[in-house]
Amino acid sequence: MPNEGARDSQAFRMSRRKMMKGVAAALGALALPEKDAPAVVWEAFFQKHFRELSAEEKAKVLARLEKEYSETYKKAVKVRATQPIEGVLYGYGLDLSRCIGCRRCMYGCVAENNQSREPQIHWIRVLQLNKERGVDLEDAEEYYNPSKVPEKGHFYMPVQCQQCESPPCVKVCPVQATWKERDGITVVDYNWCIGCRYCMAACPYGARHFNWKKAGLPPADMNPETHYLGNRPRPVGVVEKCTFCIQRVRNTPGRYTACVEVCPVGARKFGNLLDPESEIRYVIENKRVFILKEDLNTRPKFYYFYAT
C-alpha cells in the first residue's frame, strides 16, 4: 500500500497561493514594455523620480524627450529643467473690478502651455457671477456666451491653480508625483504620475485636469519652448495644471505669464511676494484683497483684489 503522504508530495498540487503568485507575475509581465520595444521606451520605463535624478541623468532624460518631441511635432523642441530662482516666491493678483470675462486668458494659456485642443483642456475657467449675490460659487456660470461682455449686473472671476502654500493635492498623491517647489509653484512629474486622480478630488478649486485621451495638439500650434515640469507635451493618463508658466518665469529676466500678457484690461498681476517693490506686494498692501475658500486653510498665493 503506497504511502499517501509521499504520493501527495510528488504530485503537482496547485494551491491557491501558488496560483495567485502566477497570476500576479503574469499581470506584472503584461505591464512591461513589449519585447521588441525600442530602447527609449525601456529608458522611460526605468526613469527615476525627477527629484532623484543626478545632473547627468537629468540631461539624458531631457535629451531623450527633446528628441522624441522634435520627431513628433516636426520642429526643434526645447525641454528645460530650469531651477527656482533663490529669494523668489511667486504670487498672483487678479483685479475683479477690471475683469470683463472675455476669456482671452483661457485661450492664451492653451497656446502657451500645449494643452489638448481636442478634447479640450483648459487650466483657466472664467466664472460669471451675479453682482447682487457676490462670490457665490453655487451661482457661478461657466458657459455664458453673449455677443458682448461684460453683461449688466454681472462680474467675472477666472479660477485657476491657486498655488497653495499647503496644497491638499500634494498631500494626497500616493506616489509623490506632485510637489511644491521652493519658489511656491506646485508641479507634476508627468513621467511619475500614475493617473489615480486623487489630487483632482482633493483640489478645492477644480484646478487639475486629466488627460483622458491622447492630446489633440496640432504640430503647427505646438509651443517648442518647454519645461520638464510645465508645458511639455503630456502623455495619456496623467494629471496637469497651471504652473504660473514655469518655462517663462524662472528665467532672469523672465517674461510675465501668458495670461498676464494677453489680458486686454490689465486685470492680471504677477510678481515676487518677497520683493517689497513688486506689484503684487503693492496690491496686497494697498488694495482690498481676498483669497478663495480661505476657510479651507490651503493658503493660496493667488490674490483676488478690488482696485477701485
Place this chain on the structure above:
Amino acid sequence: MKRERVRRVRVLTVSAVALFLAAGIAAAAPQKEEPAGRKSGATPHGPQFAVPKPPFTPGIFPCSDCHKDMKPNPNRRELKDEHTGVVLNHAQGQRWCLDCHDIANRDKLRLVNGQRIGFDESYQLCGQCHGDKYRDWRAGVHGKRTGMWNGEKQYLLCVHCHDPHDPSFKPLQPMPPPVRPENIKK
C-alpha cells in the same frame, strides 16, 4: 595676561566684523536701483516710462501740419468743419479742446499749470484728475504692463485703452465658452 590678550583679540575681531558689515551695507546701498514703477516725482521732465507710440488716427499727427497756418480761436465752440468725429464724452460740461491741447503748439498737450508735454507723456495730463489711477498705474497695477516680471517692463499709455474723448472701456466679444461635459465627443 594670556586671557587679556584673548579678550583683546576677540574685541578686535568683533569690531573688524562690524566695520566690514558697515562697509558692505554702505557699498550695497547706492547700488539698489529704484524700480521704474515706484518713483514719486511729481512732474518729471522727459518721458519717464517706456511706452509705445500714442495711438493716433493715421495721418493726423503732427497736428501743426494743418494748424501752423491757421489763426487760433480761443473761444469755446462746437467744431463744425473738422474733427467732427470727436464727440467729447468726458466731463464735457466743464471743458473743451484747448483745456488739454496747447493753443500755441498743437503738437503738444498742456497741463493746468501751463507746462507743455508731449503726447507720449499724456499720463501726466490724465493724472491731474485721476491721481489714484495714476498712482496705481505707476506701480504697474492699474492697466496692463508687459515685459519681464523681474526686468524691463513696458507700460501702455492711458489712451491705449481709454479714448481720451470717450474714456469708458468698450465691451468686447468673448472667446467661445468651453465644451459642456455632455457635448464632449466619445
